[in-house]
Amino acid sequence: MTHEAKDVLRDAHSLLRAARELLVDHRQALSDVHEALAPLRREAAREQLGSIPIARLKDVTDGRLRLGPLEEAGFTSVGDVLDATPYRLQLLPGIGPQTARQLHAAAGSLAEAAERSAGVRIDVDRRDEAMTPVVVALHRLVNAGPELPRAHAAADSVDGRLGPLVRDARPAGAWWRRVFARPSRRERAREAIGELAEALGQEEGRSTRLLLSQASVDLLRPHVSPDEAWIDFELRASDYQTLLAELAALGPEREAAEGFLPGDLAARVKAQPLDDGFRRVSLRGYQSFGARFALVQRRVILGDEMGLGKTIQAIAAIAHLRARGETRFLVACPASVLINWVREIETRSTISAHPLHGPGRGKALEKWAAEGGIAVTTLATLHTLDVPGDVKLGMFVVDEAHYAKNHETRRSRAVAHWCRRTNHVLFLTGTPMENRVEEFRSLVAHLRPEVAEKVRPSDAAMGAQAFRSAVAPVYLRRNQRDVLVELPEVVHVDELEEFSRADKAAYRDAVAEGNFMAMRRAAYAVPKKSAKLDRLRELVVEAAENDLKVVIFSYFRDVLATVQDAIGVAARGPISGDVPPARRQEIVDAFTAAPGHAVLLAQIQAGGVGLNLQAASVVIICEPQVKPTMETQAVARAHRMGQVRTVQVHRLLTPGGVDARMLEILQAKTRLFDEYARRSDLAERTPDAVDISEQALARRIVAEEQERLGT
Known part of the structure; x- marks a missing residue:
């Protein structure tokens, strides 16, 4: 019995220690996030206080303070009062030292309340010393993966259940404790050992120890560099924004x-x-x-x-x-x-x-x-x-x-x-x-x-x-x-559409001919039987039902013409390379001014550069692009200053064909682009420096697809 009790207690102590260590590690990770958020909260609070009239100071002090001297001195907001020291306030006519302290304290209490309620969002265009630490701190929690909440809940459960049992079972683990324990205490220890053995068996069945161990390893990884954190944020913005909304109590x-x-x-x-x-x-x-x-x-x-x-x-x-x-x-x-x-x-x-x-x-x-x-x-x-x-x-x-x-x-x-x-x-x-x-x-x-x-x-x-x-x-x-407030600023959705029979036949013909451009637009070759067009129509209809404006990009003019016929609405455009800049702006202005839902068609190499399309909150890209910069710049036309809605980006893809092969090959290039082009003024002026050669990509994909399809 003694050996068995010792073994049970040892295993229980080990599991309990693992659970408590995870809880400590998790609290530290959360603390790092809140510490990083503090400067941004203060900044947001100060901005908010600048728009709160000084009359609100009366609410804090039950109307006991006279605000006339402040107003006569040109003070208009609570922020003005907070920026002034009590000494400066008491120099104003009609304000003594005690009133000055009360005024400043009242402004301070409003500042504290504003900080507690201040919402913080991650601004991808603001990579300064205030915003970057938040992304770095969140990176650790986001990359701990989807199992972290389960691990934390399991650790809480183990701590709450095993902690009292281990305490009650202690006399059963050593002969000298049994000798000095009261009979009732010894009896309780025997019962606790049995309960511990049962609890350990249940936790083993749930693989709790492995779950806790993996979560702890993830939480103890060192902080990554700012560049790595920002790259990861761009790839998984939704995960970061969701976690931030939860931790910062930011909600609708x-x-x-x-x-x-x-x-x-x-x-x-x-x-x-x-x-x-x-x-x-x-x-x-x-x-x-x-x-x-x-x-x-x-x-x-x-x-x-x-x-x-x-x-x-x-x-x-x-x-x-x-x-x-x-x-x-x-x-x-x-x-x-x-x-x-x-x-x-x-x-x-x-x-x-x-x-x-x-x-x-x-x-x-x-x-x-x-x-x-x-x-x-x-x-x-x-x-x-x-x-x-x-x-x-x-x-x-x-x-x-x-x-x-x-x-x-x-x-x-x-x-x-x-x-x-x-x-x-x-x-x-x-x-x-x-x-x-x-x-x-x-x-x-x-x-x-x-x-x-x-x-x-x-x-x-x-x-x-x-x-x-x-x-x-x-x-x-x-x-x-x-x-x-709980949404990421850009939602990227890859719409995977299997080839219809007609699509597949057109694709095989294009592969047999070695025609890379025909392969890329084979999914639109037979409009009445096109799977991609069916999905595109559904997206446009749903956007119309919700009064959202849509921009549809394609590299190919004939694809845009096919889309125009398929959606059956009077779309504006297309904006293409041969449309003069002044005319392009007229088209965009008409699109922006249109009440409610509207659709704009554009060649991605023309409409993706130099135009502001922030009226649109739905972006549809008809096929993946050879250059990662093209898609990035196209989305940036809608997702920019002045955009008040979440931008939804739907990229139409066909698995098992040229789309999938392009994405596989370009994935490494996209990561290089994230690391280099978005952080270098020179690279942003010359994005071709990091883009893969279109000819090389075309030759490689055509050869691989001909081999795969036996053509």
Whole structure:
């Protein structure tokens, strides 16, 4: 018994020490961030105080201070009072030493409050001695990876559970402690040893020791150089901004983040736990709320504006249900986003993804039914799924759910069938439902018919917030402008679109001819059957529904002409190399002045340089570019001073062809460009110095593709 007790105590001490060391390391990493934030908070607070009138000083002192002498002396803001010393204040007529001290102290208390509430954002264009330490400090936490929150929670749990047990079990570990302990103490020690052994077994099953060890190693890495930190920030800005929003308590207004739901419903949603055991991504506050809403209300529409992460919220809800014992889930989406769904599931969760699409659909369906996971199929093929009736579904997710609005279509009937088989149903759509009540009523009828019957056109007539309040049991929507503080300044989305049969045939012909330029635009060769064009149309329609302006870039004029025909709207442009500078500016001015949604077409080598396009908040790049500088400069046209919305950059890519090969080869060049061109005035004036030769790239890719396709 003594040896066994010693072994148990030794293992418990070891695990407890590892947990407490991780907690200390994590606190230190957080402390480093807050220390780096302090100067920026002070700076933001001082700027804020400069706009606060001195009348606010009366609020701090319950109106006891006379402010007339300050106003007569030209003081207008609290910042003016704070900048003056008490000695200078008492030199003013009508202000004695005591009043001067009180005035300065009141200004100081407002400054402290301003610092506590000051929001801080990372400005990629401001790489000075105040901003850079924040990025360096955040780098350590961001690069500790998605397992850090789990490791921290596990360390907290181990500390809380094992700490008291180790203390109670101490007499069992040495004969002299047993001798001097009271009988009741010895009995408790024996019980504690048993409880410790059980707890250690459970933690071993969860691989807790390995989880803690890896997290500690990551947190103890030395700080990287400023350049390396900034490069990493540019590659993963979303992760940095999300973490900063969490640590700096920077968030949107509570009601906006909660979609203006009634208070009692919002309280129930916030009380809902959200298990992250199968999730590998941190959520922003409003995203966590959205996932909880789906779990609490069970059958809902999540209508967040495009770019706010509806997919991640759906995955978070699924991960929670998986942790609670559900094993099978189904996602139905347009074919154009199926690959993106599979990729998001694989990178954002530890749940297996099963694409039910293409020739191997039958075997994939059998594997999913037998093993579980998340099946992803298209809305067009949903009706063909032959799933045994005894297969229980944990959640059914429909992306771009507005496609199921017409109950007479085969697609809508298939959606209705799966809704009946499932308790948890989540519809995703970026279309603002308050603008189309009949469509909303049709979708709700799939979920909760009794609620659909109560929806009236007059609900929408009262305004967006009134509509959302009226349909709160089934509908949650947040807009970018409401939750913008938690968003990165630029959201990059790679839209992976598999070749259609027609695309593939055109691509093979181009490869056989050794025509690199034809290979790059093969995805647009047959417009009526182009997968990329289908996705581009969807992006433009969704932007139109949300009143967003769109800029579409391509290297090729004929691709832009094809896009113009495909989107079916009066797009401005195209801006091309032969359009005189004055005319280019006229086109841009008309685009900027247009009310609401508008589309501008531009050749990337022409429209990507020298023009300000900050009216646009959606950028679509039709194909990857040979020179990394081209895409960077094109995005910079929209993401620049004066831009008030998050810029969404959608790059249309085809896996398995020239797009994928270009990206693989250019990846190393892009990193060099990040390290050199963005930090060198000379390099920015001559970006070709670090770009790969187009001829060399073309020869290499053509040869490799000819070999791969046997042409």
